[in-house]
Amino acid sequence: MSWIYLIIAGVMEVIAVYGMNRAANKYKDGYIVMPIAFGISLILLTLAMETINMGVAYAVWTGIGTCGSAIMGMIVFKESRDWRRFLCIGIIVASVIGLKLVS
Structure with a gap:
């Protein structure tokens, strides 16, 4: 269940970044989406870290957020x-997988 929490937390991070972009472009809905999605993301990350090592959980969470936001x-x-953007995204994904494999 922790991995499901972690994946959903990463997706919520991407949704929060979408809200941030909306807010930066003067759309009021962004100010609603952003804090709600960030809040849910952090709560789920916390739940995931009850059984997943902090370093791995944080790397996966930020990896999903970074790659997802770029895509x-x-x-x-x-x-x-x-x-080159796709290459960099691939490097991030490979790094997160590598971190999981050596943990």
Whole structure:
């Protein structure tokens, strides 16, 4: 169950970043989405860390948030889709997997 909490926490992090972008572009709904999603994300991360090591849990959470936000930016906000961005996302994913494997 902890891994499910952790994955949902990462997805909520991406939703919170979406809210942050909306707020930065003067949409009032962003000010509602952002704190709710960040709050849910942190609560679920805390629950996940009851059984998953802190270093692994935090790496997975930030990895989902970072990669998910970059991909969302490319799809939703039409940001650059340069191959180097995909390479960097791949490096982040490989690093998180590697950290899990050696823990």
